[in-house]
Ligand code: FES
């Protein structure tokens with residue numbers, strides 16, 4: 001007989017969760033529907049828009065392309081976890097200051113991607129910021145204000161006033 005569900009143990013935002021999941025359930029759906037972590041959004045559902053961006057074992061991934069079952073034994077962080085830890089407080093403030101969001105649908109994914117960019121490349125050029133964000137779509141802002149916000153945070157973290 002084919003098993004249609006499996007038990008997983010996933011560390012989500014520092015808390016260990018053990019639960020049965022449907023074999024076909026995507027990680028972002030598991031987080032949203034079973035754990036009520038609705039900060040990660042679902043847009044295209046095929047890996048294009050970046051709305052579902054999550055961090056798994058320290059790297060950003062598409063939550064719509066990964067099954068919950070594949071996250072068994074792994075560490076997953078969502079926008080809620082990053083926001084609560086204070087890790088992205090300066091990015092959140094800069095997005096507000098610069099009007100880098102309108103509807104906000106893309107914003108959690110943008111913030112996770114920006115956090116990874118600044119962790120790996122603390123002083124990116126505007127072109128590098130745009131390239132890193134190329135997998136995150138925004139229907140509202142035209143991207144300029146998002147790039148401004150990330151560039152401002154990079155400069156502040158380097159001790160330069162903007
Ligand atoms: S919903 Fe996952 S990339 Fe669009």
Ligand code: FES
Pocket residue numbers: 100101102103104105106107137138139140141
């Ligand atoms: S703010 Fe609406 S999609 Fe980016």
